Amino acid sequence: MDPELDYNFDPTYGYSLAQLLAIKTPKEPKDFDDFWQSRYQKALSLVPKPHIKLIHNNKFGWRVFSLSYTSTDNVIIQAWLLIPRSGLIKRSFVIGHGYGGRDEPDYHLPFKDAALLFPCFRGLALSTQPPFSADPCWHVLHNINQKETYILGGCVEDLWLSVSVLLILFPQTAGHLAYLGISFGGGIGALALACESRISKAHFNVPSFGHQPLRIRLPSNGSAHSVQQFYCQHKKMTLKTLRYYDAAIAAKRIIQPIHCALASFDPCVAPPGQFAIYNALSCEKHLFLLEAGHHRCPNQALQETELLAELDSFFTTFIP
Numbered sequence: 001m002d003p004e005l006d007y008n009f010d011p012t013y014g015y016s017l018a019q020l021l022a023i024k025t026p027k028e029p030k031d032f033d034d035f036w037q038s039r040y041q042k043a044l045s046l047v048p049k050p051h052i053k054l055i056h057n058n059k060f061g062w063r064v065f066s067l068s069y070t071s072t073d074n075v076i077i078q079a080w081l082l083i084p085r086s087g088l089i090k091r092s093f094v095i096g097h098g099y100g101g102r103d104e105p106d107y108h109l110p111f112k113d114a115a116l117l118f119p120c121f122r123g124l125a126l127s128t129q130p131p132f133s134a135d136p137c138w139h140v141l142h143n144i145n146q147k148e149t150y151i152l153g154g155c156v157e158d159l160w161l162s163v164s165v166l167l168i169l170f171p172q173t174a175g176h177l178a179y180l181g182i183s184f185g186g187g188i189g190a191l192a193l194a195c196e197s198r199i200s201k202a203h204f205n206v207p208s209f210g211h212q213p214l215r216i217r218l219p220s221n222g223s224a225h226s227v228q229q230f231y232c233q234h235k236k237m238t239l240k241t242l243r244y245y246d247a248a249i250a251a252k253r254i255i256q257p258i259h260c261a262l263a264s265f266d267p268c269v270a271p272p273g274q275f276a277i278y279n280a281l282s283c284e285k286h287l288f289l290l291e292a293g294h295h296r297c298p299n300q301a302l303q304e305t306e307l308l309a310e311l312d313s314f315f316t317t318f319i320p
Contacts, residue, residue: 001246002155003074003108005297006267007221007267009217009219009267011131011265011266011267011271011272011292012110012173012264012265012271013218013270013272013294014048014262015265015271015272017289018058020262020264020271020272020275021275021278021279022279023211023214023272023275023276023291024202024214024278024279025248025249025252025271025279025280026211026213026214026243026244026246026248026249026276027042027243027277028242028246028252029244031038032244032249032255033149033253035235035270036133036191036194036195036250037195037246038108038197039153039157039195040157040160040195042072043072043160043161043164044085044160045165046070046071046072046161046166047070047164048069048070048071048161048162048164048165048168049069049070050067050068050069050073050165050168050169051068051069052065052067052081052169053065053096054067056072058085059086059107059166060107060108061085062069062080062083062084062085062107062114062116062264063082063083063085063103064080064082064105065082065083066080066081067079067080067081067165068076068147069165070161071154071157071158071161071163072154072157072161073102073129073154074156075122075129075154076127076129077089077119077120077121077122077124077127077158077161078119078120078127078268079117079119079120079126079162079165079243080104080105080117080118080126080143081115081116081117081118081120081169082105082107082115082116082118083115083116084112084113084114087112087113087130087217088113088171089113089114089170089172089173089317090113090114090172090173090176091111091113091114091115091173091174091176091177091178091315092114092115092116092117092166092170092177092178092180093111093114093116093117093178093179093315094108094116094117094119094159094162094177094178094179094180094186094187094199094272095110095116095117095161095181096119096179096180096181096182096184096185096186096188097118097120097121097125097137097181097182097184097185097187097221097235098182098183099123099124099136099140099183099184099208099222100186101120101124101126102118102120102125102136103125104221105118105238106118107307110308110311110312111120111315113311114173114209115166115296117162117165117169118168119158119162120154121155121158121159121184121188122151122154122158123139123142123151124136124139126229127158130309131215132151136184136222136223136226137222137223137225137226138222138226139151139153139223139294140227141225141226141227141230144230144237144238144241144242145234145237145241146241147240147241147244147245147255147303148194148301150241150244150245151184152187152191152245153245153274155188156188156191156192158164158208159179159189159192159196160195160196161178162190163196163198167198174198175199175200176200177198177203178199178200178201178203178315179192179193179199179203179208179229180202180203180205180311181200181203181204181319182204182205182206183205183206183207183208183238183268183269183293183294184209186204186205186206186207186208186210187204187207187208187210187247187264187277188209188255189202189204189207189295190204190207190209190210190243190247190248190267190277191209191247191259191272192252193250193254193256194250194251194252194253194254195253199256200256200257201256201257201258201315202254202256202257202258202259202261203258203259203260203261203311203314203315204258204259204260204261204277205261206261206262206263206269206274206275206290206293207247207260207268207269207272207274208223208247208249208269208273209245209246209247210246210248210272210273210274210275210276210277211248211273211276211277212239212242212245212246212253213239213245214270214272214273214276215227215242215273216231216238216239216242217229218270218272219272220267220268220269220270221267222268222272222293222294223268224268224269225320227242230278230279246286247277248273248277248279249278249280250277251277251278251280252281252282253262254281254283254284256283256287257283257284257285257314258264258281258283258284258286259285259286259288259310259311259314260267260274260277260278260281260286260288261288261289261307262275262278262287262288262289262290262293263289263290263291263292263293264289264290264295265292265293265295266292266293266294266295267294267295268293268294269293271293274293284286286310286314287305288307288310290307291303302307307313
């Protein structure tokens with residue numbers, strides 16, 4: 001791929017694979033664990049009160065429901081729930097989305113013995129609501145001046161509460177609950193799993209929010225560019241908040257097996273940030289190398305097929 005065809009910067013940032021795999025975790029705040037553990041315990045104390053409604057009795061072999069639940073700050077999260085038309089539900093998955101939101105569930109996922117929950121994080125897609133902007137470039141700046149109320153923290157809490165929802169609806173899947181997240185959802189997943197013990201395995205696809213000091217320096221498109229512009233005007237305030245929302249720092253705390261799909265070419269989520277998350281993992285970890293992230297490439301369909309097969313195998317090992 002020729003980066004000059006589409007971008008005024010090099011989406012590889014000049015890093016070789018060996019250099020990407022050598023990226024270290026940035027310095028962390030001393031109270032990082034206290035900050036997140038207190039939020040996690042608060043989220044665990046809440047009752048999400050899920051409400052479900054059947055919208056399709058048979059779509060690609062799934063029964064499809066609309067679902068809503070109450071997250072922190074009384075924010076109502078909207079979601080889709082897929083249940084297999086036949087057979088026992090042995091496990092469950094939360095599937096996060098990228099910063100573009102989602103228009104529908106991922107019906108192609110191969111987990112036919114599982115309940116699949118597709119929450120839309122606060123302010124995005126089905127969960128669009130004031131006071132949040134649905135535009136990623138504004139959403140990512142919401143309350144960035146206050147680490148306690150920065151929007152990413154609320155989205156992490158939305159994920160924790162979605163786990164609570166699945167365990168209320170499908171208690172038999174306790175110990176067999178997993179997470180998949182792409183881009184924005186991958187970064188939120190890494191932040192969430194630093195505390196979340198109810199998730200047994202996870203997959204992060206081109207995860208965002210890794211190594212914030214690099215993220216605000218490496219030219220990028222999308223929401224990262226918005227943060228970079230804000231940082232230029234408010235450097236000290238921005239860093240003071242973002243150091244608590246670094247997915248690489250969070251990844252050091254993850255103990256569950258993790259599968260990562262990472263790209264060495266990505267104009268929106270700089271590869272050094274993606275690999276900083278993977279490198280920080282001290283748990284069992286698996287790496288799938290993507291030709292590109294956030295960019296169409298000739299082998300994309302083939303890589304997506306290969307990745308799906310690998311994920312099917314990765315998550316099969318925790319079928320009860």
